[in-house]
Structure formats: structure tokens, C-alpha cells
Amino acid sequence: MSSQPVPSVPAPAYDEAEKGALPDVHSRPIEISFNDEKKDLTVAQVLPVPSEKKETLASPPPKPKPGVYKYSKWVIWTLWYDMYRKLFTIVFSVNIILFGFAVSGHWSYAYKYGGAMAVGNFNVSVLVRNEIFGRCLYGFVNFCFAKWSPLWWRLGCTSVLQHLGGIHSGCAVSGVIWITLRTVHVYVNHAVYPNALLAWAVIANLALFITMVSGFPWVRNTHHNVFERWHRFMGWSSLFASWIFVLVGDLYDETTGTWNINGVHIVRQQDFWYVMGMTLWIVLPWICTRRVKIDIELPSNKVAVLRFERGMQQGLLGRISRSAVKEYHAFGIISEGPYARYHYMVCGVQGDFTKSLVNDPPSHIWTRELKLAGVSNTSTLYRRGIRICTGTGIGAALATCIQSPYWYLIWIGSDQEKTFGPTISGLINRNLGPERYLLWDSKVRGGRPDTRKILREVYDSWKAEVVFITSNYQGNSEMMRACKVEKIPCFGTLWDF
Structure with a gap:
């Protein structure tokens, strides 16, 4: 990719290239050919006229920017109202x-045992x-339905597994x-009732x-x-109350x-066992x-x-922290396989935690040895797929393409080799052939590409069944x-864990 001519216009900064789809008028996605488009431009000319009357022809209207699309409200709505x-x-x-039946007097059990209904939901x-x-749920689905089941069923399984947070929030x-x-x-x-029960009812609430x-x-x-500290420590306080x-x-x-x-x-009370179960689910990961x-x-x-x-299997996320109990941050895991010597995490320097990794690099860090399954873990369900990511999203995407020859990598970033270092570049070069990846350097090529065009062309040529996306909010x-418009099945980044 680096052998192509460099555009003559200044390239935007790294952060700008990651914000969204910037127009790129110097390139053609996939074919990676760079034409001299200056020949196609009509330059405004000044015609010779009498000195007492000078006229300058107006410049032609600007051409529409490639890669900028307008989407219907229906498309936006269907993506918002996701699984x-x-x-x-x-x-x-x-x-x-059920709550309506209880308060209206048609279900006396739920009214009397509201505590059991509450802790059951919790x-x-x-x-x-x-x-x-x-991990057990992902493993069961991957084992039972990989590749042979209808595509609509596999897509549905992935969608439900990815969005289990909806059940979490609804029950909470x-x-x-x-x-x-x-x-x-x-x-x-x-x-x-005794006063002690009245007091603890208010505290628990x-x-x-x-x-x-x-x-x-x-x-x-x-x-x-704020979320990490209050949700965790108040959650533990809620459990105690x-x-x-x-x-x-x-x-x-x-x-x-x-x-x-x-x-x-x-021990004969049902809500006692509900709270016991809730305690077990909370304690086990720790x-x-x-x-x-x-x-x-x-x-x-x-x-x-x-x-x-x-080493690690693909499709996992790791939670790390400088403290045993304080805020944990989740990052995608890169590994060449379960029996590899190492696995890696790519941490973009943004918040206080990631900045501290650069300013004060630790020699040890706290993590949960049992890793969290991410949406990429369901890649084994599909015969062929595309993994597209921007910037540090390579941390969640690369392992899938390394461990499966049927997945194609598209990585959009800025000066990737210099920014992300020889380790990440080496993993790509050692494990992926040039026919299985497209690295788009937004600094060299003057901005991000027309991702819609790229996805359409790679999806057809690769004969993919699904696209997994890891990017920031706007890019995602x-x-x-x-x-959605191209009718390509896809799953994007979540911000709910």
C-alpha cells in the first residue's frame, strides 16, 4: 500500500481521521489506484475583455463529496431499536x-412476596x-449451530448474545x-412489621x-x-442491604x-435462595x-x-485495573491462538487510566483470568466474514482474522505501523496474506475512505456472510x-459493559 503516490494535499491529523467518514477524492477503494483527478477539474479562467469592462467567469459548482450519504429515518430507527x-x-x-395484576389485587402472591419478585429479577x-x-452460553451456541444452521438463525443467535445487556437492564x-x-x-x-424491616426496606431501595x-x-x-465506582460499590451495598x-x-x-x-x-423461604444465587453470581468472577x-x-x-x-482463543475481552477492586477497563485481546506464548491488548491513550499506562507503566496489573466473550467469539458460526475496524479497534478485530483463514480484515487508521508499533504489524504480516486484508492509511490517503463502497465490494468478492465492526461512535x-442500506448483515460496537 505504501508504494502508491502520496496526495498533494495536506493530510488531516490522526484524531481527525478517526472521527468519521472524511471525503477522500484521491483514491479508489479496493483497487487502490490513484488517478490524477486534477485533469478532470475545470479551472476558472479569466478572459480578455476591454479595460473598461472586466468579467470573470464563475467557478463551477463543487462536486458532491464521495462517501457522504443521507439515510432514511427508517434505517436510523431500525438501528436504534436494536436487539x-x-x-x-x-x-x-x-x-x-405482572406488576399491574399485583397492585390491582388480581395476584395476591406477587403483592405479598414482592421481595421474592425483586430478587428473582436481580x-x-x-x-x-x-x-x-x-462463556458457557457462547460455547454452547458455537458448538451446536456453527455453519450448518440457517444464516438467519445464526445471525439471531449472535444478536441475542451480543445484546444480553437488554435482559440485564430490563430485569434490574x-x-x-x-x-x-x-x-x-x-x-x-x-x-x-418491626421497625428494623421498615428501615432496611428504605436502605435497600x-x-x-x-x-x-x-x-x-x-x-x-x-x-x-463514576459508573464503575458507583455501580460496583453501590451494587455491593445493595446486595448487603x-x-x-x-x-x-x-x-x-x-x-x-x-x-x-x-x-x-x-432455608425454606424462596427469596433466601434467590439472594443466595445472586450472591454466587456476583462473587464467582472475582x-x-x-x-x-x-x-x-x-x-x-x-x-x-x-x-x-x-495465548487466548479469539473473540475475548480482558478487564484490567491497577487495583484489585476499583474500576476495571475492558479491551480486546489479540492472540495467535490458545497455545501461543503471549496475548496482547491495544490501549488507546484517552482517559486517566490509559494515560497512566504511558506516563507510569506498571510491571504488574490486575485482571480477571477468565475472560469475557465478545461478539467476535461467534465468528465460528459463519463460513466467511469481514472484520472492519478503525484505530485501536484492531485490538478487538485482529485475533479473529489471525485464527481463522475465512475472515477478511479492513483496518482504517493513521500511519498504522508507526502509531501501533512493530508488534501489531508483525502479527499481521506473519499471519495474514495480502489477499486477506486491506490497510487504509488515512494520513497518506488524505482521510478515511468511502466505507460503504469498500464494504459492498469486499462483501461480494469475499462471499462473506456477515460484517463485524469495531469503531468509535460516529464511525460505527x-x-x-x-x-443496513446495502442489506449486509452486520454487528457493531457496544458501549454497555
């Missing part, structure tokens, strides 16, 4: 219908976010509503409400550290007005937390490449819309 929101709608609607909410459960919000109902029931019948609000998309995406609330409620017999401190009585040795390569002031010992939106 995440569909699953949330289903879960939340079912709970609201159980499912925590379970679908559990790394162990997720519903659980807060149910525990509020339980609190109202306790206060309406305050003469029957408040802790759960703060946990829920801190997980809203706006907080999660714009104030990540829920335990006390459930135990106090189970130990007190409202019919006799006495305390029944009997272990047999407690058993896998370890402090491990790392080496950090700093090829530029924009990127840190972390090297860990042992543009490529998702392009694929």
Missing part, C-alpha cells in the same frame, strides 16, 4: 403486566452479566420496581436506585469512572408477631482475579500495547447504516 432495546422491552413489559440481571455464564429496572412495591406493602402494614441510575447509558458512556432485608423479613412471623430464629425456616506480570510497548504517545503471558454509526 438490546427489544429484549429490554420484552422483559420490562412482562414485569409491568438474579437474572446479574447472571447474564456473569463471565462464566456468558423491574427488580427496583418490585422491591418498591414490597416496601410500600411493608409501610402500609407498618403496625404488623435507596442503594438499588443509585446503582440503577449510575448504570444509565449517559452516565456509563460519558463518566466511565438485600440480604438483611430478606433475612429480617423471613425471620419475623407477622401472623404471631414473633421472631422465628430457625435455620430450617429460613475468584478469577489475579495480579499478573505485563510488558508494555509504547510505539507512540497515542497507544500502549500490553503483552501478557499465554456510519458503517452500520451503510450495511
Whole structure:
């Protein structure tokens, strides 16, 4: 790619090239040919006229910029109302219908045992976010449906697995509503219940409400550290408060007005086992937390490449932190295979955490040895596919293309070899033939390409079944819309973990 002539116009900065689809009038995607387009331009000419009357012909109207498209509201709506929101709608609607029966007096069980309904929802909410459960679920789907099942079924499996967060959010919000109902029931019948139960009902409600609000998309995406700290620590406080609330409620017999401190009585209560299960799902991933040795390569002031010992399968994300319990950050894992000597993470220098990796590189870091399955883990479901990414998205994309010869890599970045260093370039050169990747240097070529045109051409020539996208918010939106219009099945980046 580097043998092509360099455009004569100044190239935009690295950060500008990553913001979205910048027009590129100097190149032709895929064929990578650069024509002298100056010959096609009509230059304004000044014609000789009498001195008393000078006229200059107006310049022709500017040509439309390539790669800039307008999309219908229907396309935008269908992408916004994705499987995440569909699953949330289903879960939340079912709970609201049941809640309506309870408050209207048509389902006395749910009204009386609102606590059990709440912790039941919290159980499912925590379970679908559990790394162990997720890995088992991904492994089951990949084992049972890879390649032979209809494409629509495989796409549906990938969509549901990628958007399990919709179930997580739907059950969590519903659980807060149910525990509020339980609190109202306790206060309406305050003469029957002890003051301790009334107090812990309020504490549990408040802790759960703060946990829920801190997980809203706006907080999660714009104030990540706030989300991490409040969602985690208030979540643990909620678990503790829920335990006390459930135990106090189970130990007190409202019919006799006495305390029944009997272990047999407690273990027969359904909400006790719900809270026990919720505790187990929360604790299990932390058993896998370890402090491990790392080496950090700093090829530029924009990127840190972390090297860990042992190989990994493709499609995994690793959570890392400088502290055992404070905020964890998820990054894609690059590895040549499960039996490789090393695996890598590419960390773009943006927030405080990633800046600290450059300014004060640690020799050890905390991580969860059991990794989180990402959408790329379902690549084994498909016969052939395309992995397109921008910038540091190579960290989530490269392993899939390295470990499967049926996946094509498109990487859009700025001066990739210099910015990301010899380690990443070496992994590409050693494992991918030139027929299996397209590296687009937006600095050399004057901006980002027409990704819609590239995806259409590669999708047809590669005979792909699906496209996986890893980019920033704007780039992801543009490529998702392009694929939707071109009727190309695709899955993009999520910001909900």
C-alpha cells in the first residue's frame, strides 16, 4: 500500500481521521489506484475583455463529496431499536403486566412476596452479566449451530448474545420496581412489621436506585469512572442491604408477631435462595482475579500495547485495573491462538487510566483470568466474514482474522505501523496474506475512505456472510447504516459493559 503516490494535499491529523467518514477524492477503494483527478477539474479562467469592462467567469459548482450519504429515518430507527432495546422491552413489559395484576389485587402472591419478585429479577440481571455464564452460553451456541444452521438463525443467535445487556437492564429496572412495591406493602402494614424491616426496606431501595441510575447509558458512556465506582460499590451495598432485608423479613412471623430464629425456616423461604444465587453470581468472577506480570510497548504517545503471558482463543475481552477492586477497563485481546506464548491488548491513550499506562507503566496489573466473550467469539458460526475496524479497534478485530483463514480484515487508521508499533504489524504480516486484508492509511490517503463502497465490494468478492465492526461512535454509526442500506448483515460496537 505504501508504494502508491502520496496526495498533494495536506493530510488531516490522526484524531481527525478517526472521527468519521472524511471525503477522500484521491483514491479508489479496493483497487487502490490513484488517478490524477486534477485533469478532470475545470479551472476558472479569466478572459480578455476591454479595460473598461472586466468579467470573470464563475467557478463551477463543487462536486458532491464521495462517501457522504443521507439515510432514511427508517434505517436510523431500525438501528436504534436494536436487539438490546427489544429484549429490554420484552422483559420490562412482562414485569409491568405482572406488576399491574399485583397492585390491582388480581395476584395476591406477587403483592405479598414482592421481595421474592425483586430478587428473582436481580438474579437474572446479574447472571447474564456473569463471565462464566456468558462463556458457557457462547460455547454452547458455537458448538451446536456453527455453519450448518440457517444464516438467519445464526445471525439471531449472535444478536441475542451480543445484546444480553437488554435482559440485564430490563430485569434490574423491574427488580427496583418490585422491591418498591414490597416496601410500600411493608409501610402500609407498618403496625404488623418491626421497625428494623421498615428501615432496611428504605436502605435497600435507596442503594438499588443509585446503582440503577449510575448504570444509565449517559452516565456509563460519558463518566466511565463514576459508573464503575458507583455501580460496583453501590451494587455491593445493595446486595448487603438485600440480604438483611430478606433475612429480617423471613425471620419475623407477622401472623404471631414473633421472631422465628430457625435455620430450617429460613432455608425454606424462596427469596433466601434467590439472594443466595445472586450472591454466587456476583462473587464467582472475582475468584478469577489475579495480579499478573505485563510488558508494555509504547510505539507512540497515542497507544500502549500490553503483552501478557499465554495465548487466548479469539473473540475475548480482558478487564484490567491497577487495583484489585476499583474500576476495571475492558479491551480486546489479540492472540495467535490458545497455545501461543503471549496475548496482547491495544490501549488507546484517552482517559486517566490509559494515560497512566504511558506516563507510569506498571510491571504488574490486575485482571480477571477468565475472560469475557465478545461478539467476535461467534465468528465460528459463519463460513466467511469481514472484520472492519478503525484505530485501536484492531485490538478487538485482529485475533479473529489471525485464527481463522475465512475472515477478511479492513483496518482504517493513521500511519498504522508507526502509531501501533512493530508488534501489531508483525502479527499481521506473519499471519495474514495480502489477499486477506486491506490497510487504509488515512494520513497518506488524505482521510478515511468511502466505507460503504469498500464494504459492498469486499462483501461480494469475499462471499462473506456477515460484517463485524469495531469503531468509535460516529464511525460505527456510519458503517452500520451503510450495511443496513446495502442489506449486509452486520454487528457493531457496544458501549454497555
